[in-house]
Amino acid sequence: MKQKVFLAIASMMLLAVSFVSCSKSEHENKEEVKDWRLISIQYSNSSGNSHQDALSYDAAGKIVKWEQYQNGNCYTNNYSYANNKITIDIGTFQYECTLNNGRISRQERMTREPDIKDYEYDAKGYLSRNYPLSVECEWNNELLTKMAWGAISEYTYTNIPNNIPFIITHSDAILEWQGYYGKRTKYLPSKETRYTYYSSAGGSPTSEKPLVCYEYVDYEYTVSEGLVKEVKCTTHTTNDLGGLTKIGVYTDNWKFEYEPIR
Secondary structure (H helix, E strand, C coil), rough: CCCCCCCCCHHHHHHHHHHHHCCCCCCHHHCCEEEEEEEEEEECCCCCEEEEEEEEECCCCCCEEEEEEECCEEHHHHHHHEECEEEEECCCCCEHHHECCCCEEEECCCCCEEEHHHHHHHCCCCCCEEEECCEEEECCCCCCEEEEEEEEEEEEEEECCCCCCCCCCCCCCHHHHCCCCCCCEEEEEEEEEEEECCCCCCCCCCCCCCCEEEEEEEEEEEECCCCEEEEEEEEEEEEEEEEECEEEEEEEEEEEEEEECC
16 A cells, blocks of 8 residues: 555534543543554545555554545455564555664565665664665755655755654655654654655656755645644656656645544
8 A cells, every 4th residue: 555645524523522521421521532543544635546554552562554435445454563673565466674773774565576674873863864765865954855756856844743654754754754664854844845866858867967955845724732633745747757848736735524532
């Protein structure tokens, strides 16, 4: 299940809170909610595509199932954790992730043709490199500022804590969210600017030419009670990857739904 991941349906949240309040004794109602966890993601875009994701957890709070409902079908990722390994079963094949100090150092596809990715981290625990994709990350304190993988992405940030599966490090969004790809960037981005090298129009990118912006992405967030409830992502295309002028605007929208953890 691959997606640009990043929920709230206000009426459902109010209903859930009302139900809990009515079913608890006065003594139990005095308990404070310690935390919240994400249980549903509703996605749509300007092309008319949409899907609904559901997340399930084990007793330790680790995600064990990620289901995506789209066009009458359900696509499922199952996660299992044992012996410094994480196994991801997506039905058609499996991935096995090897942990080193709690971080994924290798991801290997176990069925079909081989596919191995290795990950390196800096001394502070942030993802620095990914092979063979040749992804290189640059950090400024607790913020990912630059990611190069042929093209280059640069980020500026809001002051909204990064507490949703917001994938910007070329990894599994759910495992990245749980911290298995190292420390996460502290805040959610306000803008991503994407650059590449251009040769003549229609040619292949080349490092002999200067960097040119080919698109930029603006992010807007709706936050309530300290939780990110909605994300709007607007992508502005300025050039295609061949260097030709190509103006376009595309939007992605996510809504998040949570449940309390007591």
